[in-house]
Amino acid sequence: MWLAARALATIEHLGAIAEQAERVGLEVRWLDLGDQEGIAEAIRSFTSSQAPVIRISNSSALRRRIRRTPPAAIWIQTPYPEHYPDWFWDASKGISCYAGYGLTLSTWTAGLYGLETYRSCAAILAESATVRDNYIDNGVLADRVILCGNPLLFELRRRMGDAPPTPFAVLWAPHWTEDWFGQRGYSRWRETVHPLLIWACDHPDSRILLRPHPLLPDGIAALPDSDEDAAAYRRLVALPNTTVSAGPLLDDILASAALITDGVSIIAYWSSTGRPLGITRDSESPPFNATGEALCAAAEILPTPGAVASWLSVLEGRQTDVALRELSERLHPVFAESPIAMWNACRD
Numbered sequence: 001m002w003l004a005a006r007a008l009a010t011i012e013h014l015g016a017i018a019e020q021a022e023r024v025g026l027e028v029r030w031l032d033l034g035d036q037e038g039i040a041e042a043i044r045s046f047t048s049s050q051a052p053v054i055r056i057s058n059s060s061a062l063r064r065r066i067r068r069t070p071p072a073a074i075w076i077q078t079p080y081p082e083h084y085p086d087w088f089w090d091a092s093k094g095i096s097c098y099a100g101y102g103l104t105l106s107t108w109t110a111g112l113y114g115l116e117t118y119r120s121c122a123a124i125l126a127e128s129a130t131v132r133d134n135y136i137d138n139g140v141l142a143d144r145v146i147l148c149g150n151p152l153l154f155e156l157r158r159r160m161g162d163a164p165p166t167p168f169a170v171l172w173a174p175h176w177t178e179d180w181f182g183q184r185g186y187s188r189w190r191e192t193v194h195p196l197l198i199w200a201c202d203h204p205d206s207r208i209l210l211r212p213h214p215l216l217p218d219g220i221a222a223l224p225d226s227d228e229d230a231a232a233y234r235r236l237v238a239l240p241n242t243t244v245s246a247g248p249l250l251d252d253i254l255a256s257a258a259l260i261t262d263g264v265s266i267i268a269y270w271s272s273t274g275r276p277l278g279i280t281r282d283s284e285s286p287p288f289n290a291t292g293e294a295l296c297a298a299a300e301i302l303p304t305p306g307a308v309a310s311w312l313s314v315l316e317g318r319q320t321d322v323a324l325r326e327l328s329e330r331l332h333p334v335f336a337e338s339p340i341a342m343w344n345a346c347r348d
Contacts, residue, residue, distance in 0.1 A: 001072040002054075004031045004092070006083055007038040009214055010101040012248045014077050015047025016151040017099060020340035022051075026072060029054050035085050046248050059087035066095070072347065073097040079117040089117075099125035099151050099339060102265030103332060105292030113138040123346075125151070125339050127332055130291065148342035149334040156250050156272055157334055163254045168243070169206040169315065171256035172196060173266050176216040180286045188262040188280035189216065190229040192302075195309035196260070197236045204241055211245040211252050211266075258315055260308065264292075268332060271295050274325030276318045278302045278311045291331050298324045 001021055003014045018028045028049065032039040034057025043049065056062045074092045078101060081089060089096075098121050104112055113134045118124060124140060126132035127150040135145045174192060177185030189212075200208050223230035236242055245252050253259075253269060258276035261267060268291070270277055279296055282303040288296060298321070302308045335342065 001026050002029045002031050002074045003051075004033065004074055004076050004084065004088065004096075005039050005043060005053075006077045007036045007042045008077070009042075009046055009249075010077055011042045012046040012250070013099065013101045013152050014075060015043075015049050015248070016155045017075050017340055018047060018049040018051060019155065020151060020338040021344075022049075023338065024341045024344050026340075026344065029071070031056060031074070033057060033085055033088055045246070059091045062088070062091040066091070071095065072344075073122060075099070076117075076121075077101060079115050080111075081115070081117060089120075093120055094122060096121050097123040097125075097343075100127060100131075103127055103150055103153065103268035104131055105264050105268055105288045105295070107287055107289050109134070109138070113140075123343060125149075125343060127153070128291070146339075146343055146346055148337075148339040150332060151339045152250065153269060153272060153332055154334045154338050156253065156269060159250065159254060160273065166255055166257040167207055168209040168256040169203070169258065170196075170199075170312070171209045171211060171252055171259045171261075173211045173252075173259065173261040174213065174216055175262045175264065176213040176219060178219075183286065184284040186263045186286060187216075188282070188285070189220075189233070191305050192260065192262075192280050192308050193229055193232045193236060195305050195312060197232050197239075198309070199312040200236060200239050200241060206241060208236075208239075208242045209245055209252055209256055210237065210242055211249070258318070260302070260311070263288075267292065267295055267299070268328070271299070271324050271328040272332070274320040274322055274328075276300075276315060276321070277324065278308070280308065294327065294331060295324075298327050 005011055021028050028051040030051055030053040032053050032055040040053050074096045076096050076098050079098055118140050124145050126145050126147045132145050132147045136142050174189035175186040178187045179185050220230050220233050259270045260278040262280045277299040279299050280302045302311055
């Protein structure tokens with residue numbers, strides 16, 4: 001099977017698919033479509049897969065390769081048409097497959113379920129029965145949607161049993177969307193950065209891991225020095241006890257004792273650990289779907305900078321929240337077999 005890679009951190013999700021494919025004996029190849037720099041570097045930075053990379057830069061070459069050595073599937077990293085060259089979609093039609101690059105918490109139905117990409121996929125892996133039904137309700141043929149869980153979540157739960165000590169006291173994962181379809185977005189980095197900076201300065205022996213959404217750093221870099229929030233962010237990044245992540249999401253989760261975030265998918269992945277979770281949301285934050293709202297109700301909501309400061313002040317001594325972990329298991333089940341093993345069995 002082939003993996004159509006993009007030079008984005010979400011390539012980690014394809015990495016989980018690659019690992020599970022290799023475990024069931026499938027031969028794995030990565031595709032570099034020749035339209036982006038850094039594909040090979042992204043594979044090595046965000047996945048553990050050592051599968052070879054094939055460079056194919058036009059429709060004719062891809063079609064020839066498919067005829068010569070037909071793959072079991074071509075797994076796409078993202079469903080958005082603009083993220084791939086136009087020729088790729090025509091050449092891969094009928095054998096492309098998709099598993100969500102994040103757990104679904106937002107209410108953006110058009111992008112999550114309504115794209116033509118989904119209807120043309122040979123198979124889609126669904127993380128829950130609700131997500132499966134939503135694909136079908138939006139025109140995806142029922143026999144193409146497989147309820148088998150999320151591949152990356154499967155890997156997280158598999159690794160939790162052997163999780164190492166957590167060197168980071170706090171993982172901060174701020175979102176980038178200050179605007180969301182003309183309304184205020186998920187992002188609350190401005191409200192969070194000041195109390196977190198104060199806490200970091202007051203606790204020099206406690207390490208902070210900063211994992212900003214990939215689009216956030218450039219946005220902050222463009223802000224002037226007179227922007228007090230951006231200045232605080234830059235001070236936080238420069239502290240000796242702050243590390244900016246450059247690696248996989250799962251590694252960051254397993255290495256951290258607590259999470260503060262405004263979303264989105266990381267809320268669901270983190271909930272699987274049961275570790276302390278503070279979600280920076282207020283009355284203007286976009287609503288989550290029912291799954292997201294259930295996870296928020298089980299976590300601690302931090303609507304103001306003062307609430308963030310209070311949450312940080314009592315981090316030490318908190319215990320694992322078993323109820324949150326059990327809720328995660330109900331909302332996002334995984335099974336004895338990996339999602340790719342279940343998909344592979346459906347092909348036989």
